[in-house]
Amino acid sequence: MIHYYQLNDIAKISSPSCEGCGECCRGMGESIELDPYDSFQLAEGLGARFADLINNEIALHSENGIILPHIVMKDVSDACSFLNPDGRCSIHSFRPGICRLYPLSRKYTEDGIRYFIQPDACSGHSLVKIKIRNYLQIQEYGKYEAFKWNWFHFLKDAEAAVVSDTDVSSGTKLGFFVLETFFLRPYDGGDFYSTVDKRIKRARHYLGL
Ligand code: SF4
Ligand code: SF4
Numbered sequence: 001m002i003h004y005y006q007l008n009d010i011a012k013i014s015s016p017s018c019e020g021c022g023e024c025c026r027g028m029g030e031s032i033e034l035d036p037y038d039s040f041q042l043a044e045g046l047g048a049r050f051a052d053l054i055n056n057e058i059a060l061h062s063e064n065g066i067i068l069p070h071i072v073m074k075d076v077s078d079a080c081s082f083l084n085p086d087g088r089c090s091i092h093s094f095r096p097g098i099c100r101l102y103p104l105s106r107k108y109t110e111d112g113i114r115y116f117i118q119p120d121a122c123s124g125h126s127l128v129k130i131k132i133r134n135y136l137q138i139q140e141y142g143k144y145e146a147f148k149w150n151w152f153h154f155l156k157d158a159e160a161a162v163v164s165d166t167d168v169s170s171g172t173k174l175g176f177f178v179l180e181t182f183f184l185r186p187y188d189g190g191d192f193y194s195t196v197d198k199r200i201k202r203a204r205h206y207l208g209l
Contacts (some may be wrong), residue, residue, distance in 0.1 A: 004107065004114040007133045007141070011102055012013065013117060014130040022087030023101060024122050025080040030061045031098070032071040032080065035151055036055070036182040036196050037144065038096040043186065045094035051184050057081040065162030066155060067179040071096065097148075100136055113145055127150050143193040156201050157209040174207065198199075 005011050034042070042058075043050045050069075055061065059072045072081045084090045089099065107114045115132055138144050149189030155178075162174045181203055189194055203209075 002116050002119075004109075004116050005104075006112075006114065007114075007132060007145070010129050010131050011104070011117065011135075012117070012127045012129050013132070013135055014123055014128045016128060018122075019125065020087040022041045022083050022111045024081065025087075027078045027088065028071075028073055028075070028080065030059070030070045032096055033061075033063075033098065034058070034069045034096055035148070036187075036199075037147060037192065038195075039183045040092040040187045040192050041042045041056070042091070042096075045091055049186060058186075062175065063155075064159035064167075065175045066159050069183055070177070080097055081089075100138070100158055104132070104135075106148070108149070113149060126206070138194070140193070147193055147196060150197065154204065154209070157204070158207060161207050161209060177206075 030057050033108075039050045042048075042053065043075075046053070057070045057072055059098065060067050060069055073079060074081060080089075082089055082091045082095070089095055101115075103118050104115045108141060133141060158174070158178055165174065181199055182196070185199075
């Protein structure tokens with residue numbers, strides 16, 4: 001049975017003895033999906049415009065009609081574009097939230113966000129106990145979690161709007177609207193969380209959600 005944790009719970013997930021074989025950064029397909037915070041962090045960390053990373057390290061996929069970005073696995077090695085030759089993450093300090101969570105995943109429940117250990121997570125080294133909040137090492141975690149909650153529910157509502165739109169060209173436009181509003185438009189200056197919050201409110205208004 002899956003055990004669900006809360007942020008301040010202690011779980012056996014820390015891997016100080018991880019030898020960096022890099023296996024957990026290979027063969028991930030389109031699953032390293034990015035959210036707006038990831039795109040903001042990547043652009044800041046790499047000193048690049050997020051739009052300029054698309055078609056190189058970042059590719060796009062459709063999730064129920066909404067166009068979203070994910071990290072590219074390289075053709076031959078099937079390794080993440082950011083995995084260095086030593087089998088280590090070259091963007092470790094600003095890696096995407098999905099990678100930061102590993103071996104955990106997040107579940108959105110009626111009672112709020114819960115965490116669980118992925119059933120197929122690496123067990124090739126000894127794990128030690130750590131408080132989940134400390135493991136994630138995200139500054140202003142309260143704001144981050146509020147953003148994740150809002151983003152999750154916004155995406156669900158936007159996906160439902162696209163799926164129920166019988167006009168194909170209008171549905172396609174809505175799908176790209178999310179990409180343009182939350183990923184391609186830079187988060188220059190100011191506070192990321194207040195900026196993205198305003199964008200979510202405006203997008204909800206625009207989409208009639
Ligand atoms: S967590 Fe496991 S699979 Fe990932 S790099 Fe470390 S040893 Fe390899
Ligand atoms: S971004 Fe870093 S941690 Fe995430 S899959 Fe790529 S190399 Fe691994």
